[in-house]
Amino acid sequence: MNPPLATASESLALREFHAFEAHGARFLYMVPSAGIFRMDGPSVAILDALEHGPRSAESIVRELSGEYATDQIMETLAELTEIRAIGDVDAPKQQVPNDLPPAGFPLTTMVLNVTNKCNLACTYCYEYGEDKIVDTKYGKAPKFMSEQTAEESVEFLLEESRGQEVAHLTFFGGETLLNFPVLQKTVAYARRRAAEEGKRIEFSLTTNGTLLRPEIIEWLADHQIGVTISIDGPKEVQDGLRVFHNGKGTYDVVQPKIKELLRVHRTRPIGARVTLTQKNMDVLEIFRHLTEDMGFWEVGLAPVTTQDQRDYAITPEGKDSMLEQFEILAEEWLQCAIRDEHHGFSNVKDTLEEIHKGVSKAYGCGAGLGLMGVATDGDVSLCHRFAGSPEHTIGSVTDGIDRDVQNKFLEDHHIASKTDCHTCWARPICSGGCYHEAHVQYGESSHANLHYCTWVRSWTHTCLEIYGALAQKNPKFLERFDA
Amino acid sequence: MKHLKGINQKAARIEAYVAYEATEAKSSELEVVGLEGKPPHEKEGPHFPLGCSLVFFPGWEADQQGGTAGLCQPVERDLFDCHLSCFWPAHVPDQLNHAEDWTGQCASAQKDWRKLDLIFP
Numbered sequence: 170m171n172p173p174l175a176t177a178s179e180s181l182a183l184r185e186f187h188a189f190e191a192h193g194a195r196f197l198y199m200v201p202s203a204g205i206f207r208m209d210g211p212s213v214a215i216l217d218a219l220e221h222g223p224r225s226a227e228s229i230v231r232e233l234s235g236e237y238a239t240d241q242i243m244e245t246l247a248e249l250t251e252i253r254a255i256g257d258v259d260a261p262k263q264q265v266p267n268d269l270p271p272a273g274f275p276l277t278t279m280v281l282n283v284t285n286k287c288n289l290a291c292t293y294c295y296e297y298g299e300d301k302i303v304d305t306k307y308g309k310a311p312k313f314m315s316e317q318t319a320e321e322s323v324e325f326l327l328e329e330s331r332g333q334e335v336a337h338l339t340f341f342g343g344e345t346l347l348n349f350p351v352l353q354k355t356v357a358y359a360r361r362r363a364a365e366e367g368k369r370i371e372f373s374l375t376t377n378g379t380l381l382r383p384e385i386i387e388w389l390a391d392h393q394i395g396v397t398i399s400i401d402g403p404k405e406v407q408d409g410l411r412v413f414h415n416g417k418g419t420y421d422v423v424q425p426k427i428k429e430l431l432r433v434h435r436t437r438p439i440g441a442r443v444t445l446t447q448k449n450m451d452v453l454e455i456f457r458h459l460t461e462d463m464g465f466w467e468v469g470l471a472p473v474t475t476q477d478q479r480d481y482a483i484t485p486e487g488k489d490s491m492l493e494q495f496e497i498l499a500e501e502w503l504q505c506a507i508r509d510e511h512h513g514f515s516n517v518k519d520t521l522e523e524i525h526k527g528v529s530k531a532y533g534c535g536a537g538l539g540l541m542g543v544a545t546d547g548d549v550s551l552c553h554r555f556a557g558s559p560e561h562t563i564g565s566v567t568d569g570i571d572r573d574v575q576n577k578f579l580e581d582h583h584i585a586s587k588t589d590c591h592t593c594w595a596r597p598i599c600s601g602g603c604y605h606e607a608h609v610q611y612g613e614s615s616h617a618n619l620h621y622c623t624w625v626r627s628w629t630h631t632c633l634e635i636y637g638a639l640a641q642k643n644p645k646f647l648e649r650f651d652a
Numbered sequence: 653m654k655h656l657k658g659i660n661q662k663a664a665r666i667e668a669y670v671a672y673e674a675t676e677a678k679s680s681e682l683e684v685v686g687l688e689g690k691p692p693h694e695k696e697g698p699h700f701p702l703g704c705s706l707v708f709f710p711g712w713e714a715d716q717q718g719g720t721a722g723l724c725q726p727v728e729r730d731l732f733d734c735h736l737s738c739f740w741p742a743h744v745p746d747q748l749n750h751a752e753d754w755t756g757q758c759a760s761a762q763k764d765w766r767k768l769d770l771i772f773p
Contacts, residue, residue: 196659197656199663199666202662202666203660203662204658204660204662204663204665204666205660205663206657206658206659206663207656207657207659208655208656209654209655209656209657211655212655212656241655244654244655245655248653248654248655249655249656251653251670252656252670261748261752267760525660526660526661526662527660527661527662527663527665528662529662581760585759586759586760586763587759588756588757588758588759588764591756636659636660637659647660651661
């Protein structure tokens with residue numbers, strides 16, 4: 170059955186999509202649905218024919234009649250209309266309604282800030298550095314989360330995860346391991362309570378690695394705690410900005426501890442999380458060092474969140490160089506994937522998973538909805554980056570979520586409110602980006618991250634090309650993202 | 653589909669939806685439904701017919717003192733309520749025909765109403 174196609178004399182025009190090529194095939198990434206379609210000869214010819222503006226189906230048939238049969242062209246026109254790649258020239262633009270997610274949306278990840286104290290003084294830190302939003306030194310929140318607050322948080326997670334069988338609990342700081350005793354007790358408590366509720370909780374933590382000791386490493390391995398190490402790269406890079414309070418570099422302290430962790434802890438993959446700044450832009454060298462010399466299974470890199478005037482803020486040229494190097498690693502990742510081999514560049518994997526599922530986001534991330542952060546005093550905030558900020562608090566683990574505040578937040582941060590994003594093809598994946606990044610850059614968490622648009626579009630395009638290439642060369646590999 | 657091959661999971665859902673729509677359109681003739689009934693494709697839940705007389709916004713024009721300082725809806729809501737949620741176009745530009753982007757920069761009337769500009773023919 171063909172859909173109501175514009176009558177032959179009416180004008181057809183291109184609608185919203187982003188076209189890309191991979192291994193000789195041409196694909197469409199549909200916007201905003203995020204579906205991906207591979208085109209055949211007639212569909213490519215039709216889109217090319219419409220490239221220079223609207224025209225009638227009749228004239229398209231006439232132009233292409235030498236190459237394709239009329240039936241074939243009409244059939245293809247119908248299919249392209251069905252997926253909304255083309256349509257009547259006067260068809261109204263698709264508007265995204267600012268609908269709230271259904272009530273009772275489950276919390277899947279809770280990030281527990283078990284302490285806001287840190288034994289390091291990294292210059293760029295959003296918690297302690299020049300861009301901090303919470304007064305962690307003299308603020309009202311306690312330095313350490315108590316056992317009781319941690320237990321109340323676990324109850325909150327079990328309750329708010331609703332029908333979900335699995336919930337994720339991530340420990341964060343400050344330096345997480347400064348509060349190791351509470352960590353141990355919380356994991357034991359959460360395991361027991363989850364079992365009683367017929368659920369399962371998975372644990373992970375982020376640490377700077379300085380406080381890892383054999384007994385801690387053993388505990389992490391025994392309890393299958395996923396570990397992410399914040400580390401910036403080789404000695405000269407790491408020692409530049411990741412320093413102790415006395416200014417001394419941390420590389421020599423963390424290097425042997427991390428090696429020991431990677432040797433002993435085999436129950437969960439261990440990743441490195443790198444903050445890129447203008448002072449450490451050699452992405453390739455950093456990546457090689459962390460995977461080959463250190464032995465990390467995965468390495469994820471993210472540019473520093475800061476205001477433009479800081480000397481470590483990445484310049485536009487810096488962003489270009491970063492992208493070029495990301496593209497080199499992405500190509501390596503692709504070659505490995507074609508051979509069914511592992512490559513540790515997790516940035517590609519994360520984006521590819523979203524592309525595979527075809528997510529079309531209403532919000533930049535799950536903060537304040539499926540993910541929440543808990544401050545040391547038990548206040549619940551949008552995410553861990555906002556923990557302790559009264560402006561971004563949406564409830565507490567004891568009193569629950571203030572639904573009015575949460576709904577107001579969701580309404581303000583919905584893609585429908587970000588008019589700047591409405592013409593961008595990358596919005597299904599980006600949706601305006603990180604709220605904390607926007608807060609630091611524009612003083613408003615609901616602002617779209619316009620300073621990253623070019624970068625996000627280039628990177629998404631690269632990942633689409635990789636996805637297309639895999640669909641051509643090793644489609645079986647994509648099934649890994651099915652879950 | 654013969655000419656387009658769905659590659660990712662979302663594409664598969666779109667294909668399934670298109671196929672479903674095609675069979676639906678074959679199986680049932682769509683009726684024109686007025687205010688009195690429920691459209692055939694709305695199978696569950698209550699039916700809300702269109703019409704502003706069914707929606708009650710207290711404190712629209714004047715607050716309890718007779719002024720406009722304490723309205724529970726900002727006055728800018730007036731601009732939109734008649735022509736968006738109702739068939740009556742009110743005195744605003746015709747967004748269907750020649751001013752379709754009039755509210756393009758105005759996602760939230762309360763916040764962005766200053767971005768609504770005059771339309772010159």
